[in-house]
Amino acid sequence: xxxxxxxxxxxxxxxxxxxxxxxxxxxxxxxxxxxxxxxxxxxxxxxxxxxxxxxxxxxxxxxxxxxxxxxxxxxxxxxxxxxxxxxxxxxxxxxxxxxxxxxxxxxxxxxxxxxxxxxxxxxxxxxxxxxxxxxxxxxxxxxxxxxxxxxxxxxxxxxxxxxxxxxxxxxxxxxxxxxxxxxxxxxxxxxxxxxxxxxxxxxx
Amino acid sequence: xxxxxxxxxxxxxxxxxxxxxxxxxxxxxxxxxxxxxxxxxxxxxxxxxxxxxxxxxxxxxxxxxxxxxxxxxxxxxxxxxxxxxxxxxxxxxxxxxxxxxxxxxxxxxxxxxxxxxxxxxxxxxxxxxxxxxxxxxxxxxxxxxxxxxxxxxxxxxxxxxxxxxxxxxxxxxxxxxxxxxxxxxxxxxxxxxxxxxxxxxxxxxxxxxxxxxxxxxxxxxxxxxxxxxxxxxxxxxxxxxxxxxxxxxxxxxxxxxxxxxxxxxxxxxxx
Numbered sequence: 001x002x003x004x005x006x007x008x009x010x011x012x013x014x015x016x017x018x019x020x021x022x023x024x025x026x027x028x029x030x031x032x033x034x035x036x037x038x039x040x041x042x043x044x045x046x047x048x049x050x051x052x053x054x055x056x057x058x059x060x061x062x063x064x065x066x067x068x069x070x071x072x073x074x075x076x077x078x079x080x081x082x083x084x085x086x087x088x089x090x091x092x093x094x095x096x097x098x099x100x101x102x103x104x105x106x107x108x109x110x111x112x113x114x115x116x117x118x119x120x121x122x123x124x125x126x127x128x129x130x131x132x133x134x135x136x137x138x139x140x141x142x143x144x145x146x147x148x149x150x151x152x153x154x155x156x157x158x159x160x161x162x163x164x165x166x167x168x169x170x171x172x173x174x175x176x177x178x179x180x181x182x183x184x185x186x187x188x189x190x191x192x193x194x195x196x197x198x199x200x201x202x203x204x
Numbered sequence: 205x206x207x208x209x210x211x212x213x214x215x216x217x218x219x220x221x222x223x224x225x226x227x228x229x230x231x232x233x234x235x236x237x238x239x240x241x242x243x244x245x246x247x248x249x250x251x252x253x254x255x256x257x258x259x260x261x262x263x264x265x266x267x268x269x270x271x272x273x274x275x276x277x278x279x280x281x282x283x284x285x286x287x288x289x290x291x292x293x294x295x296x297x298x299x300x301x302x303x304x305x306x307x308x309x310x311x312x313x314x315x316x317x318x319x320x321x322x323x324x325x326x327x328x329x330x331x332x333x334x335x336x337x338x339x340x341x342x343x344x345x346x347x348x349x350x351x352x353x354x355x356x357x358x359x360x361x362x363x364x365x366x367x368x369x370x371x372x373x374x375x376x377x378x379x380x381x382x383x384x385x386x387x388x389x390x391x392x393x394x395x396x397x398x399x400x401x402x403x404x405x406x407x408x409x410x411x412x413x414x415x416x417x418x419x420x421x422x423x424x425x426x427x428x429x430x431x432x433x434x435x436x437x438x439x440x441x442x443x444x445x446x447x448x449x450x451x452x453x454x455x456x457x458x459x460x461x462x463x464x465x466x467x468x469x470x471x472x473x474x475x
Contacts, residue, residue, distance in 0.1 A: 203245025
């Protein structure tokens with residue numbers, strides 16, 4: 001299933017707030033405490049973010065064993081660099097997922113460094129490693145909003161984001177794969193992200 | 205830096221730059237507040253792309269992560285208040301005295317060393333490389349390490365490239381050939397970045413050398429055949445007052461058999 005297609009069925013996600021009605025953890029506060037060495041706070045942060053982190057890593061890296069290593073390293077890096085998180089500059093979720101994503105892409109590229117990465121673009125749905133319950137129930141409100149926001153992007157923009165973010169390809173590889181002129185993919189990527197950012201009202 | 209560098213902000217936010225582009229863009233980012241703000245916002249958007257991707261990891265991972273963090277102290281905050289990118293894991297910040305405050309953010313400016321040209325060697329080098337021909341510069345650069353690396357640490361290459369005390373020496377030759385030596389005292393290692401470098405002749409390789417202040421030229425590794433790459437030099441970078449690249453028979457030599465085609469000068473750190 002193409003997770004970027006705006007009309008795809010959604011995977012379940014945690015209901016907003018814990019099932020018992022307690023408020024969702026304040027991740028900024030947990031990061032702040034972690035920066036001071038509070039391991040219990042970090043454990044709560046892990047519990048809140050591990051599934052998102054692992055889900056992303058598996059999607060990029062494919063091999064669950066390598067995804068585990070990527071996530072483990074990413075959480076260690078999160079712990080070590082927690083003091084650098086600035087809540088005025090971005091969300092804790094983006095902070096952590098950025099670390100996960102960078103490591104996942106590095107892992108994919110280094111694993112394929114000895115052979116050219118396959119940039120032949122196949123018009124097919126990739127088999128995504130789903131959690132077993134992926135087909136169930138209702139997507140979260142946030143997921144529905146993201147899918148709606150993605151309808152504001154052109155198909156090329158969506159494809160470019162998919163290949164770059166989930167495929168781990170460089171923008172020049174994406175240009176080749178989408179049969180775009182060299183240098184055009186980076187513009188599509190930037191424009192698509194700007195539209196998504198503005199439609200969701202984040203990062204400003 | 206050309207005007208289109210800002211246009212890389214989206215690709216950077218998705219980790220969709222190759223290593224050389226990323227390095228160049230991060231240098232730009234350190235001095236461009238607009239790009240920093242834009243990258244931060246685009247990263248927020250990027251993190252939404254996977255909003256539906258939730259997969260529970262194995263329970264054992266939690267125990268491993270908590271054991272990992274129990275063994276390691278969090279790093280202190282950096283002295284610069286802005287430009288703190290997630291993923292800027294700077295091994296040096298805990299060990300060295302803080303650098304003087306400036307506006308550069310987490311990526312400190314490199315300290316360019318004076319270039320001591322050796323005109324005769326460089327002219328000869330240009331002639332040699334011209335004979336070889338200049339290859340096209342479309343190869344994706346490769347990161348090469350000299351051995352297995354700890355899962356839990358950044359590679360030496362990454363640590364050098366991110367170190368606040370890194371020094372660079374650049375050599376440029378006709379035809380757009382560029383070789384950059386990067387050394388970090390705190391890491392104690394050095395690497396070479398090549399751009400548009402012609403491949404060595406058949407049966408030959410490029411070999412790296414440290415000019416050790418006591419022992420003279422010591423081998424620092426054979427370079428793989430590629431026009432654009434990042435190569436980590438083997439051995440201690442602090443005892444050298446220079447680095448050289450020579451053409452050697454395949455497999456490399458224990459002593460250079462020719463004059464360097466590229467030579468870098470360094471200040472030795474340890475006597």
